[in-house]
Amino acid sequence: MRTVRFIADRGDAGKMIKDILRGFGFSGTLIKRLKQSESGILKNGEPARTVDRIEPGDVITVNIPPCGAPPESSGAALETLFEDEDLLCVNKPPGMPVHESRRHRGDAVSNAAASRLDGAFRAVYRLDRDTSGALLIAKNELAAAKLAGRVDKDYYGVCLGVPKKSGIIDAPIARLDGSIIKRCVSEGGERAITHYEVLRSGGGAAFVRFRLETGRTHQIRVHMAHLGFPLAGDTLYGDGRGGIARQALHCGEIRFEHPISGERIAITSPLPEDMALLLKEMM
Numbered sequence: 563m564r565t566v567r568f569i570a571d572r573g574d575a576g577k578m579i580k581d582i583l584r585g586f587g588f589s590g591t592l593i594k595r596l597k598q599s600e601s602g603i604l605k606n607g608e609p610a611r612t613v614d615r616i617e618p619g620d621v622i623t624v625n626i627p628p629c630g631a632p633p634e635s636s637g638a639a640l641e642t643l644f645e646d647e648d649l650l651c652v653n654k655p656p657g658m659p660v661h662e663s664r665r666h667r668g669d670a671v672s673n674a675a676a677s678r679l680d681g682a683f684r685a686v687y688r689l690d691r692d693t694s695g696a697l698l699i700a701k702n703e704l705a706a707a708k709l710a711g712r713v714d715k716d717y718y719g720v721c722l723g724v725p726k727k728s729g730i731i732d733a734p735i736a737r738l739d740g741s742i743i744k745r746c747v748s749e750g751g752e753r754a755i756t757h758y759e760v761l762r763s764g765g766g767a768a769f770v771r772f773r774l775e776t777g778r779t780h781q782i783r784v785h786m787a788h789l790g791f792p793l794a795g796d797t798l799y800g801d802g803r804g805g806i807a808r809q810a811l812h813c814g815e816i817r818f819e820h821p822i823s824g825e826r827i828a829i830t831s832p833l834p835e836d837m838a839l840l841l842k843e844m845m
Contacts, residue, residue, distance in 0.1 A: 563625055563680070564647060564702045566822060570620040579603060579622060580612035587708040587821070592626070601625050626702050630682025633662060636673035643696055644829050648705040648822055650678055651698045653831050656808050659691040666691075675699055686713055687777065693717075695813025696831040700821075708821035715817075717772040717782055718761075718833065720810035720840055721791040722803060724768045728759040731785040735778040744798060745780045747788045754778040756785045764845035767794060767804070771814075783809060794840065806840045 568582060583593055583603075593612060596602035603610050604623040616622065641653035652675060654660070659670045661683075672683040679699075684706040686698040698713060700706035736751030738744040745751075755775035762769040768791070772782050780799070786792055787799035793811055794804025804810060817828045833841070 563627055564704070566624045566626065566704070568622040568624075570616045570618050570622065572618050574616055574620075575618055576615055578613050578615055579605065579610055582616065582622060583612070583624065588624075588704060589707050592703050592707070595627070595629070596624060599625070599627060602627070626704055628681035629703055632676040632679045632681060633670070633672045633683055634668060635676035636668050636670075637677070638669075638674040640671065640674045643831060644827070645678075648701050648820070649698060650675060650701060651696055651816070651829050654689055654694055654697040654813075656692050656694045656834065656836070660685050660688050660697065671697060671699075686710065687715070689813055690780065690783075690809070690811070692808035693811045693813065694831075694834045694837075696816045696829050697813070698816060698818070698829075705821040709818060711777075713816050713818045715774065715813055716815040717774075718812050718814045718837075719770050719772060719782060719786070720794040720804065720806075720837065720844065721768050721770055721786050722794055722800065723766065723791040724763045725758070725760060725770070725786075725789060725791050729757075731756040731758065731789065733785060733788060735781060735784050745778070745784045747784060752776075752778060754781050754785065756781060758786075762841070762845050765843075767844045769841055769845065782811060794844075804840070805843060806836055808836075810837055810840060812837055 606621050643653055644651040659666045661672050662670045684700040686700055686709045689697055732755050733747045734751035735745050735754040736748035738746045757773040759771045760768045783799045792800030793809045795806035796809040815830045820827055
């Protein structure tokens with residue numbers, strides 16, 4: 563159970579507790595669940611209603627109960643990049659899916675992280691199975707809700723061919739007709755914007771940093787293939803060439819405001835061995 567405390571100041575005088583909670587980011591669904599728990603919301607140590615009004619100096623305590631059951635634990639080890647009461651950031655290896663699926667039971671990040679969760683598995687964003695790097699997981703509903711769409715990510719990839727030094731790709735992405743997996747650039751798709759910068763080049767390839775304004779499925783892979791510079795090793799949007807056994811894409815840094823403390827946090831993940839070797843050989 564996660565406990566969060568607020569001390570009311572002059573600006574809170576006369577406000578209802580529910581207004582304080584909503585202002586902090588509590589969803590209506592979570593507030594409803596808290597109301598159903600005798601110790602879910604306390605004012606100065608006593609059970610309180612969401613319509614109760616507060617005065618400066620009042621201490622509001624919220625006890626967020628676990629919600630949902632964690633997946634079955636696999637016991638697999640994952641490198642931890644950051645962890646506290648609210649968040650877990652792991653270094654996802656290539657080849658490991660984030661969530662279980664019909665073809666992947668018990669071997670996902672959700673299974674590896676299950677023993678460290680007190681409730682359901684909540685990845686703040688998704689990485690493709692063969693994309694490596696920093697993956698942020700919320701340990702409670704409040705953290706998940708406050709971080710949704712609010713994490714800045716830097717991806718690093720190796721593409722075949724050398725695009726111009728930097729650019730912005732603004733091209734809509736849609737599901738390819740007849741496929742449940744593959745995407746394509748299409749006028750009828752959802753808007754997708756990718757910023758890129760070439761950091762190094764050589765041997766007919768480029769090492770590129772990507773920053774996304776939107777989060778469409780396979781966005782970087784689709785956009786680079788659309789420009790004519792598919793990622794090395796990508797067999798879905800390229801021909802798999804490049805000397806690496808998966809798409810050469812890595813989530814190397816994430817930045818966000820902590821959902822409880824408000825502290826600005828940056829977490830980095832070094833390039834994995836296969837991509838570091840690829841760079842050494844190609845450049």
